[in-house]
Each structure stands twice: as structure tokens, then as C-alpha cells.
Amino acid sequence: GPDIIFFWVARMIMAGYRFQHNKPFSNVFFTSIIRDKIGRKMSKSLGNSPDPLDLIANYGADGLRFGLMRIAPTGTDVRFDENQISEGRNFANKLYNATRFRLMQGDARGGTAPHYSSVHISIISKLKQLHADVEKALADYEFNALIQTLYQFFWNEYCDRFLEAVKGDLKDGADPATRAATLTTMDTVLRHYLALLHPVMPHITEELWASLGFAEGNGGLPLMRTPLPSAENLLAGLDESRITLANTQAAALYETANKARNLKAEYDLSNNKNVSFILKTPHDVPQDILSRLAILANAKSVIRDAAYSSPKGTPAALTPLGELFLPLEGLIDVEAEKERLGRELDKIAREIAKSAAKLGNAGFVERAPAEVVNQEKARLADWEAKQSQLKGMLDSLS
Template sequence: TALSDEEVIMKPQRSKLYFMKYAISGSDGEFLEISTTRPETLMGDTAVAVNPKDPRFAKYIGLNVIRPFPLAEIPIIADEHVDMEFGTGALKITPAHDKADFEIGQRHNLEIIDILTPDAHINCPEVPELHGLDRFVARKRAAAKLEEMGLLIKVEEYDNNVGFSERADVPIEPRISMQWFLKYPCVHEASEAVASGDIVFRPERWAKTYAHWMENLQDWCISRQLWWGHQIPVWYRKDKLEALRNAESLDMSDFSAGDIHVGVEAPEDAENWQRDEDVMDTWFSSWLWPFATMTDVGEESDTLKKFYPTDDLVTGPDIIFFWVARMIMAGFKFTGALPFRNVYFTSIIRDLQGRKMSKSLGNSPDPIDLMEKYGADGLRFGLMRIAPVGADVRFDESSIGEGRNFANKLYNACRFRQMAGEEVQLLETYTDLPVYHLDVMAKLDELTADLAALYADYRFGEIAQRLYEFLWSEFCDRFLEAVKLDLRETATPAERAATLGTFDAVMGRFLQLLHPYMPHVTEELSSRMGYVAAGEYLMRKVLPEEPLLALVHVESIDGAKKVAADIYEAAARIRNLKAEYKMGSRKDIRFIVKLAPEWVTAETKILALLAGAGEIALDNTYEAQKGTPASITPAGEVYMPLEGLIDVEAERIRITREIEKTELEVRKAEGKLGNASFVDRAPPEVVVQEKARLADWHGKLQQLRDMLAALG
């Protein structure tokens, strides 16, 4: 079948370059040296071309050479498109089987000799040794025949690009055939629509690719020799069928003469006509999609008026030419208006080696299997989270696992709320709430505003990441940990109501924000938690425009965020202090805080809870003994007295051994990086990684030395 240029993928190949002699007609042993990668096509040669500026061949222009088989004289012509640096500088011209050769042949009015059958076998009865052979078999036979005739000079290995069928992944053969072509309509309007910004490409860089293609348009070959498709709506008069089939071309003159009929219905005397057996390129129907699904051509239906033009087209950048550009031209041609206002180009999912997913490579996972393993929402969210704007995605199944883990985190957070055993709590007031409650609601309000901006900019991967960070870090790791005391029996009813009300206010709205990314679990949880009424669906619930803290003064919000941030930061540094001395899991450690701000007094219980401490004591008069571990935090100077916690001498020995091990790693890394052979030969990313490792070891070494010094 015929293919468009966009359906041909150029691939680097290791080929053979054959050098042969074409004898000068009438000379005594004089010849031109020709090079080609396809000696099996020389039966279709109708000229040898040289560059008129090439002094090596100036004297031969206008003479003839002898084509070896079938034996024939062909002219030596001059054409500026011949590359003097390629091969020998003399190019055999086969107009029927090479696009560049065809164009040269058109300029010089050369004969076109088709020596290939539709299935790429040799069609040349005059050369019986090659006639009927497969093209690749014939290549070897042709080279052998040239050698037998004493005309093969040499064969060299040669790296070149060969066109492969995108669908079948086999080398393509250029071949002359009768096809139907369409002259593209409304090219200027379609080009200007993108150039002027009436249609916005996202990412914007694809607009340059589009413009380049629009500036170099060739007529569209719309016919295909396939069994399935929309049949070409052309009928031929039976009494002139052979003449029409053998004609070099058909055009409007044949239509005007009544020899062909064009239309979706057959002529009235259908028995005297035969329909063309070709079908249309599949994109020929696809380019009508934006409007043809809603109306008949020329009709303005109510549906068309309502939905055309549409706002957004979501597609892949690999079909900008196949579909996007053609839809724009069709829109202007058949409706007089552009078909859409924004085009969002998704990422192409590739495997970890960067290869495109395909059945033939076996690198395309079954989405049904992934959904059974990770859930539909896990698959959806995991993919969206790793999809960068304008770049391809390297698919890693672990990312889908993270999507499932996120769904589990969400489910467990809601289950934690359900364990409180009460119905949805509505906050009576949003003022006078604890700082942690105001902080998490302020963070949700910020998230809501940020997502609106990200949606407007089509940054869907960033949206997923922001949703992930809010639930995992802000809500679960911070807020839920800070309010656990409010859900114990020792809490007052007011504390409990404030915490449950804040949870419901935040989670109810967060599920709405998350719904486009994880529709199933958010719908289910909204129903179970009572955030939607009976018979109501989350997907149809309007997201409130008013922020949760709309009625709270900005000063109160900023103050609460500052205190909450300081508490979370102080707790993190205290946990690090414990971890440095291998006591991260202990919950009975007493910490002393010195020079604490006034607000810390009311937050010591929460600070102890978040830090995993047994007690947080405030004492501005505390004098730390030498070697007492300490950390400067936003909540003051924090000390961890070691009395009764560790054997100081044993700890000194442990740290000393760690220092020795770390110094050894530092020497290893410095040795590698000091080796010029390693630095010069190793891949750049390996060298960068080794430098990062050295920096990490230096950091750890300094930390250990500080700890040893602190022990005295």
C-alpha cells in the first residue's frame, strides 16, 4: 500500500556500499565509478547524474554510459542537487524507486522504469537471473553478477538511514504507483491560527514543529491499497476502464468529460460503472472529527453551535501532522472557524531504555494487570504524577506502586477519622482554633488556589505532586500527628469537636480536589464519610469558591502558620538528635529547652508528642554539662542530657569506629576521583555520582567528629 512520509521512520542501519563501473559509451576502457547501496535497482537506471560544478566529470556531461543489465545506453546529466562529497560524486538515477531520483528525473524528463512488484520482488524479465526474486536476495545476486562481469570494484561497510514502515517495521521501497492526492485547503488560515495565538500549543515549543511542517506541505496522498476503510468515492466508465487505469494521471478534465463519477452514491446507470477499489487514508476521516460527529456537512445543528469550537484537544505530539494540523485545516474549510483553542500534548510513555511501548518489543504492560495489582486509581495517579510537561515518560512500575500507596494513605487517614465514631462535624467558628488547625486549613486554601493556576497552565504532573505532598506531609505527617491528643479520653469536648471539624472540613474539600485524579476512591470515601448527601455524587458537587479561612484575619492565619512551622521544625531537629545517638525509637527521653519563646509554654505537650519525647522541660537557667547533645531550634536551645541514657565510654568507642570506617570511604572516593584514568573514561554521570558520594562522606565524617567532641 501507499504510505505517507509521516508513516515512515528513519532508522540508522549498517549497510553495504557497492562501487561499480559504468563504461563510457564509445570509449576505449574509460568508465565512471558509481556507488550505491541498492544494486538490485540498476535495471531501472535511466541516467547518471553529476554536479555541473564538479571538475572531475565536466568532460563527460552529455555523453552516455552503458547500463550493465539489461544492456542499454543512458545519458550523463548535470544536476546541482548531486552531492559532490557523497560516494564517488557520480549518482545513478532510478526515478521509479527513489524520491530524490524521481525529482531529478522530472527536471530532466527521464524515463521511469518500475522494476519492482507491489510486494517488492524484481519485475524484469529481461534479466531472468533476477526476475521474481525478493529485493534482498536480488541485491546479493546483482552484486555477484556485477562481479562476474568484472564491473564490481569494491564493497564497503556503510552507515546510513533507511526508511521503515511505522506499523510493520520493515524497510520501505519507494515505488511509482497511481494514487489519489488532495491539495491541502486553508493552509494560510491554519498556519496563522497557531502563529497568532488563536490556537495555543502546550508546550509552546511544538508550535515551531507545526510551523515548519506547514511551510513545507506536499499534496496529501489519500488513497490506500487496504481491505478495510472508507472506499474512494470514484467510479470509472467500464467502456474506458483500461484507458483510465493506464493513464499517467486523472484530473478534473476526466470528470468534465464524464469518464469518471465522484460521489457517495453510484451513477444512475451503475451497471456501466466500476468503483475504485482503493480506500482512504484513515486520517482522511479523522480530520473531520471536530464537527462531523455533530452535524452533516453544511448544516449548523444545535449541537454544533453549542460545542464547536471546543476548548481543548488532548493528544500526542507524534500525530501533530497526521491529525492536529489536518483538523485545523478542515475546520476552516468546512465550518469557517478553528476547531479548538488549546492543544495539550501529552507525554509519550516509554520503557526504562527509552523505547516506545509496542507489542512487538514486548515492553508494553497490560493496563488490566496493573489495575488488578495496584487499582485503577493507583495506575491513574501514579502515571499522572510522573508525567512532565512536554517530555516523554520513562515508565517504571514502582511509580504505580506509589500511586497505590497514596490511595492506601488516604484510606487510612479516613479510617482514622471513622474510628472517632462520630458523624460529620461542622465547625461553629473558624476563629480561636489551635495553630495546627488553622495551619492545615490555610495550606489547603493555598493548595486550592495553586491548583487553579496549574490547571490553567496545563501542568497536570505538578498538580498530582502537590496533591501528594499535601496529604502525605502536611495533613498526615504533621496535622494528624499533632492532634492525636485531642482524640484521647483526656481531651475536652471542645478540643475533640475542633479537631474532628477541622478534619472533616479539610478532607471533604481535599477529596474534591483529588477527584479528577483518583475518581473511584474519592467517590467511595466521600460517601462513607458523609461528605456527600444520599444520592449525591462527588463528581457533580461544585467546589466552593470561598476559602475555608475566608472570615479569619490574615494576621491570625500568618501567626498560626509561623508557630506551627516552628513547632514542626523543632520536632524534626529533636528527632534527628535522638537518631544521631541511635535512640530514635525511644519515647522516654527528657529534653530541656532553654531560651524558648513565650508561645512554646502552651505547646510543650504537642512538641513532645511530635518529637517522640518523654518530656519537654523549659528551663532558662539550665547549664549543660560538657558533652551534652544540643540543637538550636525555632523553639529554643534543646538539650538531651545523656545521664542514664547511654554508656558514654561505649558511645565514644562506637563513634570512633564509625569515624574510622568513614575515613576509609573518604580515601576510596578521593582515590577514584584522583585517578585521571577513571575520570576520563567513566561516563560523566558516574563521575558526578562519585563526587556526590564523596561530599556525603565528608558531611558524615564532620558530624561524627562533632559528636565525639561533644562527649568530651
């Protein structure tokens, strides 16, 4: 920490010149000082310092390390919050569950030549970029950025997107070549990712490395003695145009899936698997993309129809793949939905009136702290946006 630079680092420098006749090191990293919630330095006399062993017992050593590094930007003191440490434990659970899901699928080797689709190529492309991002973060001593990069890739790109998109590849009766591609891709991602994460979470990564059989295929070497896998051979043999196309198609798939789920949520159909979407576009869309879109949207099907003429009031969203329609016939009671929206609009109108009255009160605006006034303005804007959205939905049902 910067508070002991003279007492520790300066003495090491002087001792290095005295006994080695040379400077002992070239770089000094200033760690963040961990303070309590109100900004005080932790000390035994204040009694505001948690026992690290208790934290390790609750969240694991890896969870504690990950959680602390995630909230420690370079050059800024950290206000300790145990809820942030629980995020480290949650991430460890996510990593464990994703690995267990892979182990449940069996061996990837089955004599079938893998058939890689856009989602496979895209996640490997992102894995290759992850190598570069991790290398840069380490070179720049940006450990907080390192953690955020590792977290975002695994939680968002790999688990929330890729694994959800490929679940259909692992069902009974799925195409063997596609299944082989999915399992091989999962193994590639996990092999590289565990190695990249190892310096941050050494215990769980070592255990999962052995569980997945990676140590056996590496002469029995544990992960801590295994050289970092090279990213150079990732996507070897694929030209840049194919990789670019795969990334574009995968990004379009995931964005369209988000909009499809939003359409379902607007009409309380989030858990309804009997929904069918219509994708209106003059462009060809691979069946692989349409099938994965249905899985991600938790829908019965997604049908491409370039000549689709939507009935009045059909909910729609403009997506990278084309215009997406959600036919509501047989899915909702229109009159009941109108009543529900009417009740919601009445509630919102009351909230808007309450907020507007506050902001119209000169005494409140002049005496309240600026952050409270700004918070009220943001609240009013949110209610007005929600009102506009619900009015549009109500009009579409008329």
C-alpha cells in the first residue's frame, strides 16, 4: 500500500544498492487500501476489520481473492462490502456448474468430423481476443480490468449466450457432427479459460482441470506447472472473411433473441413455450440460426416469411436479422390484457403526478440536495418512458 512505501520499498531499494550494487527492481505496484464502508482504515482498535479466515470459510479463498480484485480499480481505495465478496463465490459456483454440465455430456471423440457453425467459430474468436485482453491487462498491472474481462467472457459470452444457444446440439437425436463440434468447442474454451483464470483462482481451476481430464492428456502435469496454451492455433485454417461472417451472424442471433424475449415479457408470455415468431426479411437466414433463435427465445419455432402481412396490433421488433413479429392469436385474452394495461397505466399516472408535484414544489427543489433532485427527475423520466411504452401496447390491441 502507498502508506508504507518509504518504510518498505525505499529500504529495499537502498539495501539493493548497498548489497547488490544495483537497483533490485524496476516496478512497484501500489495496491488499493481496503477501507470499511464509511471510508475508515481497518484496524483492530476500531474493530472494523473482518477476519480473513472467516471470509474464506464463508466464500472460499478463491471467492475472496476474486471478489476483492474485482472491486479494486488501480489507484483507488476500496470500501469493503461483503456483498461484493459473495460475487466471487457466485462466480466460482458458475464455473463449477458449467464444468459439471460439460462432464455430463460424455466424450467428445466419436469418430465424427465436427461441423462448426457460426456460434462455435464466434466463441473461439472471442476466446482468442480474451488471450490478448488478458495479456494487456497483466502487462499494464490492471488487475481490476483483468477480472472484469475474465468475468464478462465466461458469464456473459460463454454461459449466457453460447451454452444456451447450443443446448439443442446435445439432445438425443441431434446431428452427430454438430454435437462433436459443440463438445470440442466447449473443451477448447474450458482448457484455455481455466489456464487464463488460474493465477486469480488457483484452487478451483486446478480441481476442474483434473476433473476434465486435461492433466491426464498433459503427461499428468497439474495446471500450475502447465505452460499457458497458445492462442495462435485457435481458428487455424479459417480465413478472415469466414470468421467475420460468423461473428456477425452470432451477434445478430443474440441481439434478436434478446428482442424476442422482450416481446414475450411485454405480454407476460415469458414462460410460454408455445409461442411462434415470424421473421420477415428478404435475406436468406440459415436454418441453424433460426433453430438456435427459437431455443434462445424459448419459443416453439421461428419461421422466416419474406411476404408476411401482419394483422393490425401484432407486436413487432426491428432486429439485425429482419423484422420480428409475435402473433398473439390464441396466446392471450385481448380484453383481459387491455384491462391489465389500463390498471398499470392508472398506477403510472399516479406516480407521475406525485413526482411532478415534488419537482414543481420550489421549496423541495431549492432545499433538497442536488443528488436527491436529480434522482427524482430520473424517476419521473423512467415513469414517463414506461407510460409511453404501455400506451403503445394498448393501442396495438385496439
